[in-house]
Each structure stands twice: as structure tokens, then as C-alpha cells.
Amino acid sequence: MANVAFIGLGNMGGPMAVNLVKAGHQVTVFDLVDAAMDAVVAQGASKAATALDALAGADTVITMLPAGKHVAGLYLGDEGLIAKASTGTLFMDCSTIDAETARKVGEAATAQGLQMLDAPVSGGVKAAQAGTLAFMCGGDTVAFERGKKVLEGMGKNIFLAGDHGAGQIAKICNNMLLAVHMIGTAEALQLGANNGLDPKVLSEIMLNSSGKNWSLENYNPYPEVMPTAPASNDYKPGFMVQLMLKDLGLAMENSLVTQSAVPMGSLARSLYSSFSQKGNAQRDFSAILEMFQSE
Ligand code: NAD
Structure with missing residues (x-):
């Protein structure tokens, strides 16, 4: 010990x-x-x-x-x-x-x-x-x-x-990818819903098709699809928008140092930044789905 x-x-x-x-x-x-x-x-x-x-x-x-x-x-x-x-x-x-x-x-x-x-x-x-x-x-x-x-x-x-430092790099790579697939999952589900599809049915279809990903499988951002997900609990965190934004900020800083192209991560950071500024910093990061819903 x-x-x-x-x-x-x-x-x-x-x-x-x-x-x-x-x-x-x-x-x-x-x-x-x-x-x-x-x-x-x-x-x-x-x-x-x-x-x-x-x-x-x-x-x-x-x-x-x-x-x-x-x-x-x-x-x-x-x-x-x-x-x-x-x-x-x-x-x-x-x-x-x-x-x-x-x-x-x-x-x-x-x-x-x-x-x-x-x-x-x-x-x-x-x-x-x-x-x-x-x-x-x-x-x-x-x-x-x-x-x-x-x-x-x-x-x-x-x-x-x-x-030294490789653990931090693995972490920012993982969380940048998480942000990207969460946003992609949210916009796909909302597109389906805007066309009258039941988000539960669409989720089931995508889980058994090539759109399957961790956010869809474990953390569905559409309310009431997954009872245990923050989306079904008023987006109480979970993983707060402000923490995702911190991790995306670290990824962007590193991309400048290493001159890496990160267009998807950069867009994810912009979206989370404007979402955060609208009073969502302490909500769960899957609440980003609301950005794709009409007012
Ligand atoms: P927190 O702000 O709740 O806790 C940080 C603690 O450090 C505070 O209690 C603060 O008083 C203490 N502290 C600061 N400077 C100190 C010093 N010089 N000496 C002694 N204590 C000091 O933060 P947290 O949510 O526990 O997160 C900690 C780290 O883990 C962060 O880097 C965060 O990004 C990361 N992280 C957080 C989560 C999460 O869900 N909260 C998930 C994964 C990773």
C-alpha cells in the first residue's frame, strides 16, 4: 500500500x-x-x-x-x-x-x-x-x-x-472527437425530428447503421430517448459545457503550437462558445441540441 x-x-x-x-x-x-x-x-x-x-x-x-x-x-x-x-x-x-x-x-x-x-x-x-x-x-x-x-x-x-505530456494530448484528442460526434449526433437527430421522424426510432436505426457512435449509444442528446441521459433530466450535468469548452480551448492552443489542421474541432469550439455565452455554461454539453431547434 x-x-x-x-x-x-x-x-x-x-x-x-x-x-x-x-x-x-x-x-x-x-x-x-x-x-x-x-x-x-x-x-x-x-x-x-x-x-x-x-x-x-x-x-x-x-x-x-x-x-x-x-x-x-x-x-x-x-x-x-x-x-x-x-x-x-x-x-x-x-x-x-x-x-x-x-x-x-x-x-x-x-x-x-x-x-x-x-x-x-x-x-x-x-x-x-x-x-x-x-x-x-x-x-x-x-x-x-x-x-x-x-x-x-x-x-x-x-x-x-x-x-511526459502524452496523457494530456490523448485527453484533448478524445474530447475534441467527443464534441464533434455529440454535435453531429444532435444535428442529425434534429433534422430527422424536423421531418417528422420519432427520435427514438431514428436513434435505433442509426445505432444499427454507419452513424453509430458513443454519443448516440450512451448519451443520446434528444430528450426522452434515453431515460438515464442528461437530455431526459433537463440537461443537468453530467459534463458541463464550460468543461468541454476548456478542453476544446486546450486542443485549439495545441493545434497552433503543432500547426495541426483541426477544422471540425475549431467549429465545435465556436459552437460551444456561443452556446455557453447564452447562459448554458453549467448545463450538460449534450444540450447543444437546442442550437438546432427553432425558437
Ligand atoms: P474543482 O474546481 O472542483 O477543484 C479544484 C480544487 O483544487 C479546489 O478545491 C481548489 O481549492 C483546489 N486548489 C486549487 N489550487 C490549489 C493549490 N495550490 N493547493 C491546493 N489546492 C488547490 O475542479 P474539478 O471539477 O475537481 O476538476 C479538477 C480537474 O479535473 C480540472 O483540471 C478539470 O478540467 C478536470 N476534470 C474535471 C471533470 C469534471 O467533471 N469535473 C472531469 C474530467 C476532468
């Missing part, structure tokens, strides 16, 4: 840390918001006064923070986690951040004799609670084999995508 320091106990980090306690690991937690630590402490974790205090005695450090600037701020510099960690410590940053920061932090950790994986997740708060997250890791195979044993306490499918 590992001795884990878990930093960043928000919507995702909180339940992930609880699952590590349940899996039998020694867990010490820290968050800037005191109350965020309570639920995990109630399950048996110890509370640290600062992020650096959480390092004491930890062989594994997991972070789950909002964005790249928070990760760089915590890891780098003379007072950062990397400078203060004991040799051999394994870091796993599960936040969704830009690949460049992930590479920079990963290389800084390796240069210091530490191990580091970027390990962003697929799956939302429900998957974090259920311990069914997918992890997409970037780093070396030695760190991956070691980290996998801990990640198994929080998730099911754990992949090594490549070197």
Missing part, C-alpha cells in the same frame, strides 16, 4: 481521494479550501496544514487542480513540490492542463531524480465517486507500472499514451 499525499479536493479530487482511503492507502490531504478536506478526513485521511506538509512521509503525490497555472505554481520553483520532495517520490498530476506545462513539470521532476506521470482522467464526478475513471498517462514505463497500482484504486482503464 502507498503513502499518498493528495492535493486538490474539489468535485473530482474529493471522491478520488476517498476511494484511495477505501482501497487501503495511507492518505494525507491538502486543499486551499479547508471545508473541501472534510469529507475525505471523515473517511480516515489525515489533514495537512500546507501542500509541503502533505509531502512528509509520502511516497506518492497526486494532484487534481483546475488548470496549468495552478500545477506549475505548485510544482515548480524553490518552494515547489519538486524542490522539496524526497528522492524516489512518484508524482501523478490528474488535472486536465496544457501539454506544454505537463512536459515542463515532468522533465523538471525527472531532472531531480523523481518520477512523474501526467494522468488526466476521462469520466466525470459520478465516475470519480464510483472509482471507474479512465486514466491517460504520460511518462516512462517504470513510473507507469508503479503509478498504475495506485490509480487502480480510482479507475478501471489505465493507459500509457507516451512520454
Whole structure:
């Protein structure tokens, strides 16, 4: 069992840390918001006064923070986690951040004799609670084999995508594709409905034809087709529009750096951006279907 320091106990980090306690690991937690630590402490974790205090005695450090600037701020510099960690410590940053920061932090950790994986997740708060997250890791195979044993306490499918930053790249590629097929699924269903087709019947036809895709199969954006989907629950998230927009923003930034053509991803970002600005930022991302409905 590992001795884990878990930093960043928000919507995702909180339940992930609880699952590590349940899996039998020694867990010490820290968050800037005191109350965020309570639920995990109630399950048996110890509370640290600062992020650096959480390092004491930890062989594994997991972070789950909002964005790249928070990760760089915590890891780098003379007072950062990397400078203060004991040799051999394994870091796993599960936040969704830009690949460049992930590479920079990963290389800084390796240069210091530490191990580091970027390990962003697929799956939302429900998957974090259920311990069914997918992890997409970037780093070396030695760190991956070691980290996998801990990640198994929080998730099911754990992949090594490549070197530092590769986990973040896998994540933005996946979510850009998700945005594109969600929008395509929504507009196809609405086109059918505008022609008098029953969206349930059309969904069944497309599920058994070449239009079959994950959004149609698991997350139907048309209300009342799939009782368990957010579309049948007033588009309560689920996966919020603002989080999809964040991931599409990271994909677009990376496409500029790598000079990659991403016309479909770029259009998806524009559509989600204008949808978000109309008061939909905190609704489920499948609500994009409403863009195709006449007022
Ligand atoms: P959140 O805002 O709920 O939680 C972030 C936590 O980090 C907060 O509690 C905040 O106080 C803490 N924090 C920030 N800076 C800190 C610091 N320096 N030291 C200690 N604590 C600090 O965010 P979330 O929804 O838990 O998401 C976390 C990450 O996971 C993000 O990168 C997000 O994009 C990604 N993600 C979220 C979801 C989701 O459905 N919420 C799904 C997949 C991936």
C-alpha cells in the first residue's frame, strides 16, 4: 500500500481521494479550501496544514487542480513540490492542463531524480465517486507500472499514451472527437425530428447503421430517448459545457503550437462558445441540441 499525499479536493479530487482511503492507502490531504478536506478526513485521511506538509512521509503525490497555472505554481520553483520532495517520490498530476506545462513539470521532476506521470482522467464526478475513471498517462514505463497500482484504486482503464505530456494530448484528442460526434449526433437527430421522424426510432436505426457512435449509444442528446441521459433530466450535468469548452480551448492552443489542421474541432469550439455565452455554461454539453431547434 502507498503513502499518498493528495492535493486538490474539489468535485473530482474529493471522491478520488476517498476511494484511495477505501482501497487501503495511507492518505494525507491538502486543499486551499479547508471545508473541501472534510469529507475525505471523515473517511480516515489525515489533514495537512500546507501542500509541503502533505509531502512528509509520502511516497506518492497526486494532484487534481483546475488548470496549468495552478500545477506549475505548485510544482515548480524553490518552494515547489519538486524542490522539496524526497528522492524516489512518484508524482501523478490528474488535472486536465496544457501539454506544454505537463512536459515542463515532468522533465523538471525527472531532472531531480523523481518520477512523474501526467494522468488526466476521462469520466466525470459520478465516475470519480464510483472509482471507474479512465486514466491517460504520460511518462516512462517504470513510473507507469508503479503509478498504475495506485490509480487502480480510482479507475478501471489505465493507459500509457507516451512520454511526459502524452496523457494530456490523448485527453484533448478524445474530447475534441467527443464534441464533434455529440454535435453531429444532435444535428442529425434534429433534422430527422424536423421531418417528422420519432427520435427514438431514428436513434435505433442509426445505432444499427454507419452513424453509430458513443454519443448516440450512451448519451443520446434528444430528450426522452434515453431515460438515464442528461437530455431526459433537463440537461443537468453530467459534463458541463464550460468543461468541454476548456478542453476544446486546450486542443485549439495545441493545434497552433503543432500547426495541426483541426477544422471540425475549431467549429465545435465556436459552437460551444456561443452556446455557453447564452447562459448554458453549467448545463450538460449534450444540450447543444437546442442550437438546432427553432425558437
Ligand atoms: P474543482 O474546481 O472542483 O477543484 C479544484 C480544487 O483544487 C479546489 O478545491 C481548489 O481549492 C483546489 N486548489 C486549487 N489550487 C490549489 C493549490 N495550490 N493547493 C491546493 N489546492 C488547490 O475542479 P474539478 O471539477 O475537481 O476538476 C479538477 C480537474 O479535473 C480540472 O483540471 C478539470 O478540467 C478536470 N476534470 C474535471 C471533470 C469534471 O467533471 N469535473 C472531469 C474530467 C476532468
